[in-house]
Each structure stands twice: as structure tokens, then as C-alpha cells.
Amino acid sequence: MKFQDKVVLVTGGGSGIGQAAALGFAREGATVVVAGRRREPLEQTVKLIEAEGGRATALTADVTSSAEVARLIGEIVERHGGLDVAVNNAGVLTSGQAGDIDEDDWARTIDTNLTGVMLSMKHEIAAMRERGGGVIVNVSSQIGAHKRLPGFGAYAASKAAVAALTRTAALEYIREGIRINVISPGPHDTPMSMRPGETEADRAERVKHQLPIGRVGTMDEITGAILWLASADAGFTVGHDLVVDGGSTL
Numbered sequence: 327m328k329f330q331d332k333v334v335l336v337t338g339g340g341s342g343i344g345q346a347a348a349l350g351f352a353r354e355g356a357t358v359v360v361a362g363r364r365r366e367p368l369e370q371t372v373k374l375i376e377a378e379g380g381r382a383t384a385l386t387a388d389v390t391s392s393a394e395v396a397r398l399i400g401e402i403v404e405r406h407g408g409l410d411v412a413v414n415n416a417g418v419l420t421s422g423q424a425g426d427i428d429e430d431d432w433a434r435t436i437d438t439n440l441t442g443v444m445l446s447m448k449h450e451i452a453a454m455r456e457r458g459g460g461v462i463v464n465v466s467s468q469i470g471a472h473k474r475l476p477g478f479g480a481y482a483a484s485k486a487a488v489a490a491l492t493r494t495a496a497l498e499y500i501r502e503g504i505r506i507n508v509i510s511p512g513p514h515d516t517p518m519s520m521r522p523g524e525t526e527a528d529r530a531e532r533v534k535h536q537l538p539i540g541r542v543g544t545m546d547e548i549t550g551a552i553l554w555l556a557s558a559d560a561g562f563t564v565g566h567d568l569v570v571d572g573g574s575t576l
């Protein structure tokens with residue numbers, strides 16, 4: 327029970343990696359808060375956690391809004407007395423080559439993936455200071471932080487910037503007991519790793535050739551990495567960018 331009685335926030339906790347991480351923290355004894363824009367998927371995560379005997383709450387918030395993130399963190403502190411761990415995982419994927427990136431897509435990608443992480447950290451850090459410390463894990467991506475993929479420039483720019491922001495913040499707050507790291511997943515088993523029109527079988531065939539490991543990552547594998555970074559086992563790990571990608575950036 328590595329997170330017994332810890333209060334853990336997972337943004338984007340209604341689906342994919344965020345939902346898997348929320349379940350992982352709950353299994354380790356945490357009180358989990360899942361946040362996102364849509365209530366229904368968040369409530370589904372809460373149901374899954376409660377079915378296993380865990381504790382979880384669903385709170386809607388759009389990470390692109392400072393006011394909504396402030397309200398989210400305020401509500402967590404009010405309900406649970408503070409915040410110990412935050413996984414800033416909410417994100418979107420858009421495509422388009424540099425010469426014709428849709429400007430609304432650009433804004434949505436930067437607002438969610440980069441500004442969303444900045445705003446989340448800003449309000450989380452304030453709560454963690456009150457508590458005397460905490461842990462933040464930001465979710466970047468191998469695309470952008472470590473390699474380039476034609477057609478995904480906005481996403482790459484947002485995720486590379488998340489890695490830079492994380493490492494700067496890690497230096498700024500470690501003396502206050504707030505430990506901040508970033509994780510860079512390669513393709514994992516969620517719809518986000520599928521190309522337009524691709525089936526799961528098509529994706530399996532593509533990654534068999536593309537990735538050294540020959541397959542996408544599982545939810546257990548990415549969750550294990552997130553939980554480790556957030557745990558006391560990683561207590562001396564500060565500003566690290568943990569690449570979890572089946573060897574594809576080697």
C-alpha cells in the first residue's frame with residue numbers, strides 16, 4: 327500500500343492512461359480524485375474503483391481554465407484536507423503539417439497540453455506548499471520530447487515544452503519538498519495511439535515493424551511507471567524524464 331491515505335489527483339482520469347493510473351493509485355490505498363471535462367467517464371472510473379473497494383471522487387474541470395483548476399484544487403483541499411500527489415495527464419492529439427496546421431487545432435493543443443499543465447502545477451503547488459510537500463508527475467510524450475513524427479508538430483511542440491517546464495519547476499520546488507518529474511510514453515493501448523481509420527489489428531501490424539519491442543505498451547506498464555515516479559521509492563528522482571516506449575527512441 328504505497329499510497330495509503332494519500333490524496334491523489336489524476337487529470338484526464340476518465341479514460342485511457344488516466345483511468346488506469348487512477349485505478350492503480352486506488353489499489354495502493356490512495357483517495358483518488360479524477361478530473362476532466364465530461365462527468366460520465368469520470369463517474370465510470372469512480373465506479374470501477376469503488377467496485378474494488380477503493381475510494382474515489384469525480385470532479386469536472388477544464389484544465390485550460392485557471393478559474394476551473396483553482397476551483398478543482400480548492401474542492402480537493404476542502405473535501406480531503408490537502409493534496410499529496412498530482413498526475414497531470416489530460417491531453418489532446420491533433421495532426422497537420424507545419425505549412426497547414428489548423429490554427430484552432432494549434433490553440434487547443436497548446437492550451438490543453440501545455441497551458442493546462444502549467445495551470446495545474448500552479449494551483450497544485452500552492453496546495454502542496456500548504457501541506458509542506460508533494461509529488462507531481464506530468465505526462466509528456468516520446469513524440470516531441472524525444473523524437474519527431476511528421477504531421478504532429480503542434481502536439482510535439484506542446485509535449486517538448488511540458489518536459490522543459492517540468493524540469494525547470496523541479497529545480498524551483500525541490501527545496502520545498504515538492505518533487506516534480508515527467509513521463510514520456512511511447513504508443514500505448516488507447517485510441518490515441520491509433521492513426522485515423524486504423525483498427526487495432528492495423529496498429530498491431532504497424533508497431534510490429536516500427537517499435538523495437540514489436541507491440542504497444544499496456545495500461546499496467548504505463549501505470550507501473552507513473553506510480554513508481556510518484557512513490558517514495560523514487561524519492562531521489564527529481565526532474566527526470568522517464569521514457570516508457572518499448573525502445574523506440576533508441
Ligand SMILES: NC(=O)c1ccc[n+]([C@@H]2O[C@H](COP(=O)([O-])OP(=O)(O)OC[C@H]3O[C@@H](n4cnc5c(N)ncnc54)[C@H](OP(=O)(O)O)[C@@H]3O)[C@@H](O)[C@H]2O)c1
Pocket residue numbers: 337338339340341342343344361362363364365367387388389390415416417418419438442465466467468510511512513514515516517518519
Ligand atoms: N496513448 C498513447 O499512446 C500516448 C502516448 C504518449 C503520450 N500520451 C499522453 O498520455 C495522456 C493520456 O492519453 P490517453 O491515450 O489516455 O488519451 P485519452 O483517453 O484521450 O485521455 C485524455 C483525457 O484528457 C481529458 N482532457 C482532454 N482535454 C481536457 C481538458 N481541457 N481539461 C480536462 N481534461 C481534458 C479527456 O477527458 P474529457 O474529454 O472528458 O475532458 C480524457 O479523459 C495524454 O496527455 C497523451 O498526450 C498518450
